[in-house]
Amino acid sequence: MSMWHALIMSLPFEWAQYDFMHYALLAILLITPLLAVMGCLVINNHMAFFSEAMGHSALTGVALGAIIGLGNPAVTIIGFAVLLALGMVLLRRFSALPADTSIALVMAFVVALGVVLLSRGGGFAKYSQYLIGDILTITPKDLGGLAVLSGVAGVLWIFLFNAFFFVSLNRSLASSRGLPTAFLEALFAVLVAVVVSVSIPWVGLLVINSMLILPAATARNLARNTRRYVLGSVIVSLLSGVLGLVCSYYWNTATGATIVLWACGFFGVSLALRRR
Amino acid sequence: MLEEINLHMHCGELTALIGPNGAGKTTLLRAMVGELPHSGTLRFIHHGNVETTMPIRIGYVPQKLELDRTSPTTVLDLFAATISRWPLWLGTRKAVRREAGEKLELVGAEQLLNRRLSEISVGQLQRIMLALALTPVPELLLLDEPVAALDQGGMELFYQTVSKMRQEYDLSILLVSHDLTAAAQFSDRMILLNRKVLCDGPPREILLNPLIRQTFGFGYTEAEIDGRRSLLTGLKHEQCALPVEVKS
Numbered sequence: 001m002s003m004w005h006a007l008i009m010s011l012p013f014e015w016a017q018y019d020f021m022h023y024a025l026l027a028i029l030l031i032t033p034l035l036a037v038m039g040c041l042v043i044n045n046h047m048a049f050f051s052e053a054m055g056h057s058a059l060t061g062v063a064l065g066a067i068i069g070l071g072n073p074a075v076t077i078i079g080f081a082v083l084l085a086l087g088m089v090l091l092r093r094f095s096a097l098p099a100d101t102s103i104a105l106v107m108a109f110v111v112a113l114g115v116v117l118l119s120r121g122g123g124f125a126k127y128s129q130y131l132i133g134d135i136l137t138i139t140p141k142d143l144g145g146l147a148v149l150s151g152v153a154g155v156l157w158i159f160l161f162n163a164f165f166f167v168s169l170n171r172s173l174a175s176s177r178g179l180p181t182a183f184l185e186a187l188f189a190v191l192v193a194v195v196v197s198v199s200i201p202w203v204g205l206l207v208i209n210s211m212l213i214l215p216a217a218t219a220r221n222l223a224r225n226t227r228r229y230v231l232g233s234v235i236v237s238l239l240s241g242v243l244g245l246v247c248s249y250y251w252n253t254a255t256g257a258t259i260v261l262w263a264c265g266f267f268g269v270s271l272a273l274r275r276r
Numbered sequence: 277m278l279e280e281i282n283l284h285m286h287c288g289e290l291t292a293l294i295g296p297n298g299a300g301k302t303t304l305l306r307a308m309v310g311e312l313p314h315s316g317t318l319r320f321i322h323h324g325n326v327e328t329t330m331p332i333r334i335g336y337v338p339q340k341l342e343l344d345r346t347s348p349t350t351v352l353d354l355f356a357a358t359i360s361r362w363p364l365w366l367g368t369r370k371a372v373r374r375e376a377g378e379k380l381e382l383v384g385a386e387q388l389l390n391r392r393l394s395e396i397s398v399g400q401l402q403r404i405m406l407a408l409a410l411t412p413v414p415e416l417l418l419l420d421e422p423v424a425a426l427d428q429g430g431m432e433l434f435y436q437t438v439s440k441m442r443q444e445y446d447l448s449i450l451l452v453s454h455d456l457t458a459a460a461q462f463s464d465r466m467i468l469l470n471r472k473v474l475c476d477g478p479p480r481e482i483l484l485n486p487l488i489r490q491t492f493g494f495g496y497t498e499a500e501i502d503g504r505r506s507l508l509t510g511l512k513h514e515q516c517a518l519p520v521e522v523k524s
Contacts, residue, residue, distance in 0.1 A: 037365070044347055161363040162356070169343055169357065173408075176309035176336035176418070177358060223348040224392065226357075230365035 028241035036237035039216035044168035059114025085193035133204025214263035292463035335409030339420035
């Protein structure tokens with residue numbers, strides 16, 4: 001960590017003099033590629049709305065943490081999101097409703113439940129940090145957790161990417177090749193739930209889904225094969241992340257939303273290039 | 277949904293599965309690939325009656341090719357995701373590229389290797405799916421209405437390719453078809469299915485069976501079939517080393 005501080009301090013910028021910016025930058029370098037690769041598969045699986053619901057479920061997760069009396073509700077946010085993800089996988093399989101309708105139902109329920117629980121006694125305002133997120137408050141201990149998560153996801157992206165990708169292309173075809181499709185779908189849903197919930201305190205639940213979807217959608221506009229799709233998404237998310245962090249410092253704005261605006265800008269450029 | 281299904285398929289044999297809409301043809305295939313739960317067994321009998329419970333290698337061309345046409349997935353990506361564990365985002369191994377190229381060449385689609393799925397026609401996609409189903413070469417090939425979306429020329433080309441593959445690899449093929457005449461022309465054996473197996477035999481025998489008229493509302497006379505004798509020559513198959521038995 002001291003090498004990291006020294007490296008960033010050597011940059012000739014005002015923001016590079018602050019420890020909290022060093023931590024935030026490292027967090028962004030860990031989170032954004034993770035979200036970028038996952039975003040490609042989320043779009044392939046038509047799960048953009050699903051991941052949005054995972055983000056919103058954090059309200060209920062926070063509320064459960066507060067009720068149990070946890071100082072840091074990370075455990076309840078993640079736990080509730082994972083349970084919800086598995087529930088939604090089952091719902092998708094066995095419900096006669098169209099997938100987007102059942103997700104909308106579930107999302108309405110978890111948002112309403114979270115708001116009701118958190119607003120008891122008029123105390124909702126103190127939880128608004130989860131809506132917007134604050135990456136500048138990240139601690140070295142949090143970074144350690146993020147590094148472990150990135151490591152686990154990285155290993156999964158190496159060993160299971162093709163399997164996840166194949167199931168997302170055509171389920172029957174993947175079944176005929178002996179892939180455990182139900183297991184892979186559930187595993188991917190849980191992975192989305194975990195990564196989204198872990199990122200929420202830093203990114204904010206209002207914009208987390210954009211960080212998942214926008215870089216991948218941008219790369220999708222321009223990529224001519226899957227490799228460029230994934231790598232393009234990683235590059236766009238890293239660029240938006242770093243530019244968003246630095247700009248939010250100078251503009252004194254919320255970092256998560258500033259990052260998303262950069263990603264929107266890149267998406268616009270990709271759309272213009274595609275039309276050409 | 278399906279009951280009393282008891283099929284024996286021999287390798288090198290092309291069996292056509294016919295039946296009205298809702299007869300359970302696609303359901304049977306999806307159960308055979310393990311996508312739907314079923315109480316039956318799929319047994320694989322080697323030469324000399326040695327039986328294995330090892331899962332057999334199945335090549336499958338689904339009826340609905342619900343591939344996302346907006347994704348930047350290329351034909352090569354499709355092959356690499358199917359046959360290689362090397363993650364796609366790190367590129368494609370040379371061996372995979374070679375294998376995909378060879379299989380595409382078999383179906384006359386080698387020029388499509390680097391095309392995106394959004395850039396190919398339905399007929400080309402069918403041939404690519406056939407090439408994919410043959411990678412690696414399966415013991416049993418299941419084709420679910422593979423020509424439903426093709427024009428006459430595309431259909432003939434597809435069936436010719438399938439016949440060629442069958443002879444080359446001694447494959448056992450189960451083909452679901454709506455087109456009775458085409459099915460009769462290219463198969464060695466036909467099975468009429470409607471929730472259960474109604475009849476099973478050589479194409480000529482099946483087409484003359486009164487059950488055909490009962491099921492479809494039209495039938496064939498001997499004179500009609502003899503007039504189309506050229507259609508019903510059915511390629512001969514050799515004695516098989518690896519028959520497959522399906523029971524439910």
